Amino acid sequence: MPEEKIPPPLAPDRRQALVAAAYRQIADVGFEGLRTREVAAAVGINVATLHYYFPTKEILIRDVLKHAMERFRSTMRVTGPTIEQLRSHFAGIRRLAREEPELFAVMGELALRSTRDPSIRGLYQATTTTWRATVRGLLARAVADGSLSGPRNLDAQASLVVASLMGACMVPPIQPERLRETVAELERTLGLR
Amino acid sequence: MPEEKIPPPLAPDRRQALVAAAYRQIADVGFEGLRTREVAAAVGINVATLHYYFPTKEILIRDVLKHAMERFRSTMRVTGPTIEQLRSHFAGIRRLAREEPELFAVMGELALRSTRDPSIRGLYQATTTTWRATVRGLLARAVADGSLSGPRNLDAQASLVVASLMGACMVPPIQPERLRETVAELERTLGLR
Amino acid sequence: MPEEKIPPPLAPDRRQALVAAAYRQIADVGFEGLRTREVAAAVGINVATLHYYFPTKEILIRDVLKHAMERFRSTMRVTGPTIEQLRSHFAGIRRLAREEPELFAVMGELALRSTRDPSIRGLYQATTTTWRATVRGLLARAVADGSLSGPRNLDAQASLVVASLMGACMVPPIQPERLRETVAELERTLGLR
Amino acid sequence: MPEEKIPPPLAPDRRQALVAAAYRQIADVGFEGLRTREVAAAVGINVATLHYYFPTKEILIRDVLKHAMERFRSTMRVTGPTIEQLRSHFAGIRRLAREEPELFAVMGELALRSTRDPSIRGLYQATTTTWRATVRGLLARAVADGSLSGPRNLDAQASLVVASLMGACMVPPIQPERLRETVAELERTLGLR
DNA sequence: AATGAATGAGAGTTCATTCAT
């Protein structure tokens, strides 16, 4: 009697799958609604197996956040002429907000948690600090090579950029129209249009 | 048998006290950490009594949010010459962020929840919509009476103002320095300085 | 339609009932097999209710042990002429072993745990120390009033008495015949017969 | 394709190593704290491998106990003139309690478990019965060859000896001073000094 | 209007055991 063995779902990286599932859950229902049992179920495994990979829920969460932050930072790497870099940075953020709104949802959760959880605060601040420094750097270079007129308060402008993008993207519900307007006005303010 | 009724120690408005306690809790530990028992304890009553006033936790939360939104909206009512109104609006937000950071913490929680809870979404959007309309109105009147130069895209500027203030205030940790910079740059952008 | 309300099982002291139930469980299945759910079930209540009275299992256990130790100590209080006190002390132990073997079972568990749990060690040592001091005191007075001949090493004899009674009673299975023999031989050794 | 088999690092007797590790664990943390995973880890192998040698935890435990009992029995074999044998028996027990207290710790665990687990009860009773018979035999021969004066109740004295030694050694914490006193008094009682 | 007591449903976590390789 030839038994048809259903092959195991080819789990090359269970850890990654679990992180991805938890990421989606957090985007969906927030930290509040995150249930290890459902994360495991989403991957098609037992809760105990989840704990085989992630000893505690807290550790799973931290890994999810690392993943999200990495995901975000990777979209900030731009190339080309400085003035173009600024434009493509904004375009990148808008695309991200459109195509991967979960990322901002998760960042929002992260931002809130960072008030209370020091281990998360580190992760979160590292990201925002990097973001702000990146923007400031782009502005500085654009001014330096003459593609943007100076003088200007680079710190203040970088702060404005980061604050307004965070306000428009992370604080839901993300309204595409508002985001478009905000970015456009930012560009105008900075002299990009 | 005449019963000696010990009068309740103070119950002019238990509901209000409970809402205030829950508000503080949410600011402190977020929705995630909100426990009816502790809210009741903070007011000095039994959990069961809390449920006498608020049949469910959800209802309590909704009332807390109404309270917070009202608190926020009340600080937006300004008077005086239009150009002054804009400046004092900004100043008011900064003062609020400094003196009552809990309010923004609660608003942050609210913003996140609004994605998932329709009954909260209404409350939340009402507030942001009003806020944006207020800013837009102030700008419009300032342009109309000549205290600000035109023409300008009022919608876009109002969006930028609201987005950047939300981004600077609600997304923790509120960094006073960043907020100052952001507001200053906003004022410059709008032509207020 | 007259509803027949089954009256609540008249719980004058739930705490006490829970301690008693846990005591029986430990005697039956040891610490190893102690399950909060079954303790609650034995009393006819929900596990959550058990936790209403005893925040943690550990606390429940400690209370059970206090109860057991108190139970044991109470049987050590004897009166009468000193020589009779010694005899009735032995008789009391034998009666206890016969009628309430659970007490020794629980004491055995306690003795083992005391190696690892400092909070239990205190309880346990207090009991054995008291026991030994009591026996020593009885011997001393009996020698002093001439009802037992001296001189003798009181400390050594008290140690022998306590050790042999513990060995005969706490280390299961309690064999009545062996206990009888041991006590008889002890009495002979001490000169009580 | 000739497979290169890396020879197992050392496996003259894995079973024995596992039993030894489990023995140490039980002495340390009792049955309550015995974890197959840690036993395996102590030997440097995987849990699954442990289950290759010992299908169930129960079986491992039984083997540990057989080991412990054998260990204990082996110290009871004495030689020489009968009166000396008794003395050296006591000395042997004292040495064991000093140098290998784990053995008594494990015996204590065993004693408690024997109440509930019939397969352990057999093992345990076999040991105590043998012990008692040994002591009785030594006394009998000593009386027979005149090195101890008779007549005496051999059964009762053997019971007293075994009970007091168990009480002094197995019931923790083993207090060397109490043990010394107890043994000395036993010897006096039996006429050995 | 207020409470002590009670509970159902579920949370995260643990562990001996199994199985494919």
Add this chain to the structure above:
DNA sequence: AATGAATGAACTCTCATTCAT
């Protein structure tokens, strides 16, 4: 002979909610 991965069943503990008084 050995293992990484997986699991079922169970555990303690939590919490919003209810109910008799």
